[in-house]
Amino acid sequence: MTNNDVLRRLRYTFSLKDQKVKDIFALANRQVTLEQITAWLKKDDEPEMVPLADIELASFLNGFIVEKRGRGDKAMPAPEKELTKNLILKKLKIALELQTDDIIALLASVDVKLGNGEITAFFRNPDHKNYRHCKAQILRNFLMALQLKHSKPAAKAKAKQGNTKQSNAKPKANKKPPTPKKLYVNPYAKAEEKLEDAKESKRNVLSLKK
Structure with a gap:
């Protein structure tokens, strides 16, 4: 992975126009x-x-x-004449304020599984016994993960995918309201009422004894 690849990917990921790239160089006095x-x-x-x-x-x-975090009190460090992939990863970590867990999660999003100790080893001093060289493949996958997270086209694609899933979802069938039960009408109700009235009237009539 070349230095040109890194610049191209960062420019695309963060939607940097050429003039903006020029301004970022100027922030480092170049x-x-x-x-x-x-x-x-x-x-x-x-x-x-x-x-x-x-x-x-x-x-x-x-x-x-400086663009991402602002200019601190410390003087601008001199740019390295020899830039390793470990240093590139470290500078991006500082710029984006990433913790070790953040880097682990970013790599996991592109199916690269590394533990806490492995990530920490990338940022140790080269003369430290636990220092680990960052391979081009790790840096490439890290930049790809940043692209998936930060680039506007990727965000739009995710949103479109989410909308497609929602539109493809089958709408819930509207249940028909329950049909009210018909009121049962007794066809013999009037006749029964007349019969009851007749019986009641017979009870109320007093018969006189002879």
């Missing part, structure tokens, strides 16, 4: 031209592509830290 940026962003197989040197990418990442 002046570049738009023509230089255009040449760095060319594809590898294009003849106009110019390789991005370590010191130039280090300057961009230092400026990216």
Whole structure:
């Protein structure tokens, strides 16, 4: 993975226009031209592509830290002349204020499982016995995870996917309201009432004894 790849991916992930990239370089006290940026962003197989040197990418990442977190009290560090993938990962961690658990979760989102100790080893001093070299594949997957999380096209795709799932969901069938039971009418009700009235009237008539 080249320095040009890193710059291209970060530019796409955070939707940085060429002028914004130029401004980020300026935050690290490095002046570049738009023509230089255009040449760095060319594809590898294009003849106009110019390789991005370590010191130039280090300057961009230092400026990216200031862009994301603001300028602190400390003086701007000098850009590294030799930039390892561990340093690239560390600078991005600082810029995005990521904890170890955040990095583990980001890598897990692209099916890369690493433990706490493995991630911590990337940020140790190179002369430390537990220092671990960050391979290009790890950095590539980390940048891909950032892209899935932060890039606007990816966010739109996720939202569209969610809307599609909702639209494909079968609507719940509306249940018909229960039909009220018909009131039963006794056809013999009137006749029965007359019969009851007749019986009642007979009870009320007093018969006189002879």
